[in-house]
Amino acid sequence: MARIVQKFGGTSVGDVERIKNVALKVKAEVDRGNEVAVVLSAMAGETNRLVDLVGQMGKLYDAREYDVVVATGEQVTVGLLALALQDLGISARSWLGWQIPVQTDDVHGKARIENIDAAELDRRMKLGEVPVVAGFQGLGEKNRITTLGRGGSDTSAVALAAALGADRCDIYTDVDGVYTSDPRIVTKARKLDKITYEEMLEMASLGAKVLQTRAVEMAMKYGQRLQVLSSFEDKPGTLVVDEDEIVEQEIVSGIAYSRDEAKITLVRVSDKPGVAAAIFGPLADANVNVDMIVQNESVGGNATDLTFTVARDDLNRAVATIEKLNTVIGYAKLLSDPNVVKISVVGVGMRSHAGVAQRMFAALAEKGINIQVISTSEIKVSVLIDEQYTELALRALHTAYGLDAA
């Protein structure tokens, strides 16, 4: 007997028939003799509909009321699934964030889970009841509903799994696992049987939108075994586990990409101490996240060219912030370009292998693709290139690292 938390996303509970299909998936796990808890998202499209209603209410924005409205999406699906499970003869009841409670901080709209009191759920699961828990929502310190931010149901599931001491947290979604690259672009991409938390974190934050980053971080922190699998097919997915569990580690596990990038270059910034702080401090204050940064010597001495990337949605805000600073920092020209993509080679194996980055640069050069910015970490190498080469670069790198399916 194992204890399993199953999480189903919005497309998996998108309509009445799909919710009944989810009930069958839960029943299959119960029939295997396992203790099961379920975490659900809202029906696909419902959260967007609710967010849109909130947006139409006026210029002012009270995140506490936003949370009241959008949390209803999950409340509907947990009630419906509890009924569908009961109809299959399974003892089940719905749980809302405030009922458990899933205690969070008071940052409405993107709250963080602080504690889950799982004692009552634990007791009921031992008696054979299946708790059906609303993902994405919690209870703030002032007895008001909070939500965790978009995609937060993955985090709810992992946190609940950790609190319940679950053997596995299964994230059911509309893909059947984590691939070596985006299979819509790289037809030779392969599904991975296992991936480490660290790699998954890089894949998730780099744009392979399978799992929410915070959920992977939390799983890593608690050593919670995760599985990503399809709710529409009946086969194993990809296990996200500790590095120790993977015996034969590949050097590179996957090639990820992110189109959510924009590049800013400040030409001939004066090259003196404190300039970087004068630029990135105000950007941080304006809530702009800066990702890659490179600084080159400029042609005309005493000055330098500074290039960095921001989220594409933040580009206008970033440019406006910097233009206000021109008298302070002094630059010759500001160039911005939203038509870039970040391509990343990810693998824990590269820690112990040299030449991984070099192979990347060679493969791109061979296709005539110019690298604009490079950044590296212990387990990844990322480059920024012109967006029009996205597909070409992904396929070339996938082949270069020997990832192509036979």
Next chain:
Amino acid sequence: MARIVQKFGGTSVGDVERIKNVALKVKAEVDRGNEVAVVLSAMAGETNRLVDLVGQMGKLYDAREYDVVVATGEQVTVGLLALALQDLGISARSWLGWQIPVQTDDVHGKARIENIDAAELDRRMKLGEVPVVAGFQGLGEKNRITTLGRGGSDTSAVALAAALGADRCDIYTDVDGVYTSDPRIVTKARKLDKITYEEMLEMASLGAKVLQTRAVEMAMKYGQRLQVLSSFEDKPGTLVVDEDEIVEQEIVSGIAYSRDEAKITLVRVSDKPGVAAAIFGPLADANVNVDMIVQNESVGGNATDLTFTVARDDLNRAVATIEKLNTVIGYAKLLSDPNVVKISVVGVGMRSHAGVAQRMFAALAEKGINIQVISTSEIKVSVLIDEQYTELALRALHTAYGLDAA
């Protein structure tokens, strides 16, 4: 300064523009220097949509999960209105049943309010904040969401008004008040300025679907002044008040009707003690409400004809229940007829005036309308007639009692 509870029904909050219109109605009351609390229904059609989803989940029906799902409708509207009010510069926040709490019994799907802890709302209203309260929902004894049954938001509003010691509870709806009869049928119907609780109760339960019966009962119990008025027009509605407040009382205040009736006649039931109990006991056990009852001597001695009415939806269940009893009670024939209507003349003034019923019988006779069953109370006379004469009867009676608009 007065303290007012404003309740807006589903059509009044049916879309974004209408919710903003509601915010203006609330602001107008605040601008008059009044303390205001608001109670809302779900957007028109939303509760039906949710009930339909629940119905599709299977044969089993857990009213606790039904409540979880359908309570979301009001949760959405209170969040949205709080935002719309804030956008107008009014301090406002939403309150869900479990947050106040609105304590109810555990009869899920049609719970009764047991207590409202209004201390915190009272404190905030004194500071100028407008509580926006989800109608229709409460918190049961086991920390689960309950709902009050369809139309329960009126009851929520009256209960909240009583708990807050409000000077008036304004029920905004899609009609502009209580009329002497249904204005869609009786074009000469007049809007009443005032009506007593007792009359309103008869009008409401007899089919003038302006106010929920339980809400009127509760208002009467607590002496809570009510006003029914339109959310789409800016003019006074109808006040529902104590009899003492109405100086010049008409003998008859209105002519109501209900199509939700069906007639059952048992021909030649043996005329002996205990027969009525043998029939109406099992009907009560089958949850069938019996309304009008008449018993006539049958032609062939020692037996009697028994006629009574039930809700039209309950007719099949009532007939099935009685047919099972035939060996016990013994009747010659069971006749049933769903094509009947109940017409009622209502007025507290008839307590002190004779001849009210007679005028009704004469007016109907003059139009050649046969009366099938009669029942009377202190303040009303009801007759059951063939449904095809509904409009004719209503207009004739409206004229006969001098209610026609000049």
